[in-house]
Amino acid sequence: MRLGRIIGKVWATVKDPKLDGTTLYIMQPVNEADQPTGMPVVAVDTVGSGENDLVYWVGGGDATVPFEDRSIPSDVTIVGIVDHLETE
Amino acid sequence: MELARVEGNVVATAKSKRLEGYKLLLVQLLEPDLKETNKFVVALDTVGAGEGEVVIIVRGSSARQSEKLTNVPTDTSIVAIVDTLEMHGKVLFRKHHSE
């Protein structure tokens, strides 16, 4: 899992039915110091995160299985909102 | 997932049987602020996207998880057409519904 910062939102009416009920965000991957790493991506939210939240996410094939009862066509999925982060 | 703009069609007669009936679109990858990159890929369309539309593409094994794709060989699929894009609270893009 990696860290990311939500910086924007995407609305799409026409989409894969499996994505219904999820929110699509523009997320900037960041390091533990909240510095951007690489290009922002579109991420599927499954945990009710919001604008400017620091989140953690999974990528690749792992991103398809956040729900027990269904898989989704996502390669970047937000799976948690960071409450608190401590680094050395 | 990434943002992209539909730039063209790819027409192929000799192809996998499992690709029959699917549209293959040439898309140009965009940065989140919609600036064009110089990267193009071919994506399987699952939502009826048309030329010029801003879409969301998904890559890798995830590209096969679309509701309409079972056992279809693909590594890149279009899963949504973007209506509106907002960054840092500002609307950057809104699809025209005139046509």
Added chain:
Amino acid sequence: MIIGKVIGNLVATQKHYSYQNKKLLLVKPIDLQDRKEKDVIIAVDTVDAGVGDKVLVMSEGNSTTEELGFERRQPLRSIVIAVIDHIEHHNASG
């Protein structure tokens, strides 16, 4: 999926069993805009493509496993999945 041009064949005697009786093609990715050299891809042919053909290369392991008729996942990733007739694209020559 990416668009490429078949530039050659590859033959190997010692190889993983999943590659038995598979035609391997060397495909050079075609650049639609940037002029950067791209590395050649080795792909299993599934559509009877030949040198000079413009083709579509698909690189996803599960798809490839199914397309080649294997029961379980094999160390194969890229296949030539279509021969392109033409590309309708107004900006790049392709």
